[in-house]
């Protein structure tokens with residue numbers, strides 16, 4: 466029985482019927498139907514590249530070329546732009562950030578709909594005041610005068626949400642992986658907000674690869690697979706396993722069997738009394754060859770800052786970094802690469818990828834020196850071989866090596882970031898939220914890749930806000946709180962409670 470059959474009396478808020486879409490001849494959506502009722506939270510589910518974001522971009526007026534019909538409130542309609550969709554009450558939080566880094570928070574919030582005073586000038590004090598009002602409603606503290614580029618991903622995401630709620634007449638809020646950059650308390654705030662909006666009659670489309678969130682927050686699930694409808698169910702009638710089999714079309718072994726191999730005694734990376742104001746204070750730890758060290762902590766604990774100090778992206782004020790027992794001078798990320806230290810950034814758009822370049826160029830940009838031919842030019846054959854190797858290793862879904870990164874789905878972009886750092890053949894690899902935005906199947910693949918790297922002798926540091934992931938993957942877990950290390954726990958003694966305690970202490 467379909468969900469529609471169960472609620473025949475209510476007029477849907479939104480009906481997308483028989484939607485098909487292709488990009489330069491490549492079919493991405495085929496005859497997709499998608500219905501949302503008033504006051505309902507619908508999950509749009511599907512593997513990386515299934516077509517979720519594309520379907521939502523059609524709805525929000527980003528893609529205006531498509532086949533099929535959209536009915537809004539029972540009326541056939543075609544949105545010509547995101548502004549047009551917004552005027553009809555459709556707000557969207559895109560999967561990728563769309564903020565202008567060099568504008569202030571308030572300026573971003575009111576971009577394109579600036580508030581003007583009676584002289585027709587932009588009324589900054591009023592914009593600031595309304596921005597603060599919006600943020601306090603969302604339960605977050607953000608200084609609206611800060612430039613967006615000074616913020617980390619979590620507050621940026623809250624700005625996106627505030628922006629999508631815009632003028633306050635939103636009837637359908639689309640959130641494409643809104644929780645990916647958020648942690649604990651922020652996610653709870655967001656969920657509370659979702660429930661509040663729903664109780665006020667707003668409908669929400671929620672996209673997430675975190676199945677526990679889907680089960681907890683949504684009323685109904687509509688699933689896509691390879692651009693087609695592959696199932697629909699009331700959330701209360703399904704389970705994690707049910708969702709997974711709808712997504713992948715079969716039962717899935719989601720946990721790789723944990724490797725038996727253990728870390729050696731050989732210390733590869735040693736960080737001694739590292740400080741970098743304003744956040745990192747006197748951090749010391751070691752990582753051994755073949756060891757996976759998890760780095761846990763709450764958002765803002767300083768994990769990313771610590772990683773950026775180690776790779777020379779921020780300036781340290783004190784402390785030493787030793788590789789294989791020798792102090793090394795890392796003043797710039799290039800020095801880190803030269804020393805075979807890789808860093809998979811949490812913010813792939815800002816630091817990880819060059820969006821207009823191809824999959825091939827992004828994969829090989831860190832290893833140009835290694836792939837020269839006899840004439841000293843970059844060898845196309847080697848470039849292609851390296852790209853193909855990692856595309857197949859990571860099962861990245863691409864149309865061709867020459868496809869621009871910006872046209873890959875979010876999860877597949879993430880796989881290219883990982884590929885780029887695997888290509889430098891790192892001795893030390895720091896992965897910052899490596900499975901963010903990655904679907905359940907691919908997540909197990911990434912965990913397996915991390916384990917294989919460790920088995921091959923790499924010293925791995927994995928930063929993750931998902932405690933189950935840290936507990937599952939790491940051999941040893943470091944916990945940070947307010948820029949300091951507060952615990953160093955072997956896997957056998959670790960549990961979610963133990964980690965949480967150290968994260969708040």
Ligand SMILES: Nc1ncnc2c1ncn2[C@@H]1O[C@H](COP(=O)(O)OP(=O)(O)OP(=O)(O)O)[C@@H](O)[C@H]1O
Nearest residue numbers: 488493513514515516517518519872873874875876
């Ligand atoms: N502008 C574009 N040009 C060419 N191909 C595109 C474009 N946008 C998306 N695609 C392709 O369409 C397919 C669906 O992508 P989409 O972003 O909708 O997936 P998704 O379900 O949102 O995946 P994820 O969970 O990884 O975010 C992918 O194969 C992607 O490469």
Ligand SMILES: [Mg+2]
Nearest residue numbers: 518560874875
């Ligand atoms: Mg997407």
